[in-house]
Amino acid sequence: MPEPILDVRNLSVALPDDAGWRTIVSSVSFDVGQEIVALVGGSGSGKSLTARAIMGLLPARARPTADRLTCGGDDLRTLTEREWTRRRGKLLALMPQDPKMSLNPGQRIGVQIEETLLLHTSLRKEERREAALDMLVRLGLADAERIHRSYPRQLSGGMAQRAMMAAMLVNRPRLLIADEPTSALDREVQTQILALLRSLTVDLGMGLLLISHDLVQVARFADRVIVMRQGRIEEELAAHELADARSAYTRGLWAARPSAKTYGGRLPTADEAL
Template identity: 50%
Template sequence: MSALIEVENLRVRFPGDHGPTDVVRGISFSLGRERLGIVGESGSGKSMTGRALMGLVPAPGRAIADRMVFDGIDLARLDERGFRRLRGARLSMVLQDPKFSLNPVIRIGEQIGEALAFHSRASRRERRRRVLDVLAAVRIDDPERVYRLFPHEVSGGMGQRVMIAMMVVLEPDVMIADEPTSALDVSVRAQVLEIMDDLVRRRGMGLVLISHDLEMVARWCDRVLVMYDGRIVEECAAGRLAEATHPYTKGLLASTPHLDDARELLPVLDRGALGASR
């Protein structure tokens, strides 16, 4: 499989009062036209890995890598202008909670259409038509109506479909979804994931699904990276998570409750044994 993105020795570094801190500490991985899951607990560096790929590590943080290549472009040495040309058009990102990630005072249709305005010379009419098409593609029944609504007028599930529509309207090569369903009701999660999955497969995109939910990632991804303390501690096919070897992954799997559980207490991670160095 030809790789879309290849990352070697990526670090995300924040300056601090006591010298710099690395929240991502030298990870290497590649992404093809596949669905790659990145799992880990809060603070494991999974979100920052996604931001680094987009060139959106918040200041004063910085992403440093030996190599971070996307389709022949070295992202590690790309300037802001170069990133701007890629963002939305070839690399895109779905954020966690549509309540906060959609602009409250701009109509949904215009928010989606913006991406087209930044990256194409499409006329106003053409933009409108494409926005309506993409709204239909994320299975919104009445695109004409939703086009005119403001974000506070739609439900969380629909908001997240709008977000996805915004990020696929230009048919990017790679979509990074950072906890795309954690803010949603359990009842609509599967629906949103299914829509995303369908678009990714049909358009042959690479998907990076960032989550803390092992089971979800195992179900919707081809391959899984497990991150802990800024490092990748496990990499395996999604179907083979049960055969994981790293003690952290095993610990996580062991702490998942089951319906037929006879255990009184779920096991607690023994962090001392994991050798966390912070």
């Protein structure tokens, strides 16, 4: 079996409170290969905190521990801030929830896409431009030249999301963490973005850790699913098995998905299934 791109063993994250330290993420273990692994669970289950621990982006007051935390063979537990700067955008990258809020409104899209190449490669200016344009085309933006010279305010939500994806992927990281990457988009554009991410996972040979609340899309596009509840892993299963999950909590999450049948009515909570 090939080595996983991401290997997490017994990751915990504690935060200070009035009583001392409170463990928010507790003994989480999983791996990601060249595939899409979805991290799902209710609000406050620890999904985003787990992702930030992997990226080295926890608040200063947080106390992370892990028996093993590697990406591409690098031990992420021991990196200095300077070493993290060299790896973010090259070894691993984080795609935030809202691209319109994350893109710099005062800079053209091309400048923002090429920034990673400027930091991590020795490519000349014209080579960086060509790489940025190529990635925009890969992401389904036929009018790449116009997008490249546009400002974020001139783009639709779907275009801005693709531009953000281009900025994260142009340097071909080994692992992409996408935190609710389609939450601000309509259903059709959500499907397009997730289909692109699935295709690029194969084309670029990368792993994708997808944080999502949309179990219907997860079942369609992910390979495996890790279900978190109250900071722990509740269950791990193949994405196509979500409808037949063993855990009552996972079945509750699945039952709580909106659909045409439930339109206008009250959806159950996942905990009501327990």
